Amino acid sequence: MKNKNNLVDFIGIGVQKSATTWMYSMLTSHPEIKGAKGGLKNKEVNFFNRSYFLGFDWYNNKFEFGDHIVGEFSTLYFPECSVPERVYKYNPDIKLILIVRNPIDRAFSQHKFQFMKNRLSEKSKDFDCALEINPSYIDQGLYAKHLANWLNFFTLKQILIITFDDIKDNCGNELKKAYKFLGVDENYVPDAIQSKVNASYHVKSRLLNRAYSGIARRLPDVVVKIFKKTGLTSIVRRANRKKISDEVIKPMTTETRHNLNTIFKDDIVDFESMISRDLSQLK
Numbered sequence: 001m002k003n004k005n006n007l008v009d010f011i012g013i014g015v016q017k018s019a020t021t022w023m024y025s026m027l028t029s030h031p032e033i034k035g036a037k038g039g040l041k042n043k044e045v046n047f048f049n050r051s052y053f054l055g056f057d058w059y060n061n062k063f064e065f066g067d068h069i070v071g072e073f074s075t076l077y078f079p080e081c082s083v084p085e086r087v088y089k090y091n092p093d094i095k096l097i098l099i100v101r102n103p104i105d106r107a108f109s110q111h112k113f114q115f116m117k118n119r120l121s122e123k124s125k126d127f128d129c130a131l132e133i134n135p136s137y138i139d140q141g142l143y144a145k146h147l148a149n150w151l152n153f154f155t156l157k158q159i160l161i162i163t164f165d166d167i168k169d170n171c172g173n174e175l176k177k178a179y180k181f182l183g184v185d186e187n188y189v190p191d192a193i194q195s196k197v198n199a200s201y202h203v204k205s206r207l208l209n210r211a212y213s214g215i216a217r218r219l220p221d222v223v224v225k226i227f228k229k230t231g232l233t234s235i236v237r238r239a240n241r242k243k244i245s246d247e248v249i250k251p252m253t254t255e256t257r258h259n260l261n262t263i264f265k266d267d268i269v270d271f272e273s274m275i276s277r278d279l280s281q282l283k
Contacts, residue, residue, distance in 0.1 A: 010071035014078030101164035103141025144270035
């Protein structure tokens, strides 16, 4: 399949902590699909929310166009109110992929991710406190609210909506749906289809993690590849992390889950109505 207009063909718009990294990895393993230059580490270009002022040429230079389709996944696009119009101005015919998850579980997973990255203060390590400090925990899970904004510019036919639970139950089937939606060979099966991406680990040293990331970004790709082949990058990362299960994370209380369910339930009903689909798994 040839990209005829040198424009990005598809974007994964969200949401955070819903197997988007796995989906992007599986899509870009397809011989007819390419992501942004630099591989999985550049999955999230974040152009339409953070770098839009740099212009479309800058964005296009992030991709290699040719006899394939190209796309990216930036999970913060979905809740940003300015992004849909910007994407439409770039390519009104673009295809969009949205993966959603039970919004309560998604919020708690986001909390664990922030903990993993060592971004939480001592106070905000408590989930209830974090909900008050970080409004995005809730806002990112208001799917109907944000989808309405996207539907001001795109039709539902342009948006493939997949659920996290469906990926867990039958990842092959959901991947096949995505391939078909993008117009590539839907019978292709990646070797790593059952692999887990983004396992939850806690960064021991924030300073070491920042130093490693900063150095890696400044090195030429060929040098980074050599480090990866020798196993040096894996050694550094493993030395600076331990599994979340080894840490004490206060579980979500029944009361908190009940309160969050009250917040999300009407939005889920509206979301179901908008896409004409039963989404009991989100409740």
